[in-house]
């Protein structure tokens with residue numbers, strides 16, 4: 001098991017397995033966040049946070065909520081607005097322990113234009 005946490009450790013996300021790769025996306029939002037996304041479904045992760053300490057940002061077509069810790073500001077994950085158990089839950093792999101984060105190969109996704117992987 002692996003635990004991704006924000007800097008102040010208020011937000012904790014447990015995952016059972018590491019992804020094979022993580023995704024760096026150049027869309028207008030992800031390039032600003034600098035996140036590396038590890039994709040799971042909602043039923044594969046366990047999220048803990050003190051009540052009222054997660055804030056969401058939802059933009060564009062409003063399919064996705066981007067969540068950050070209101071205490072330390074770290075962007076921890078995004079979720080589909082659709083809350084079914086199999087819906088997407090993406091963990092910001094930068095919240096994993098350093099050596100784990102650095103061990104994960106990064107794929108570059110062209111979310112700004114073609115919606116294809118660039119590698």
Ligand SMILES: [Zn+2]
Pocket residue numbers: 006007008009010011069070071072073074
């Ligand atoms: Zn925090």
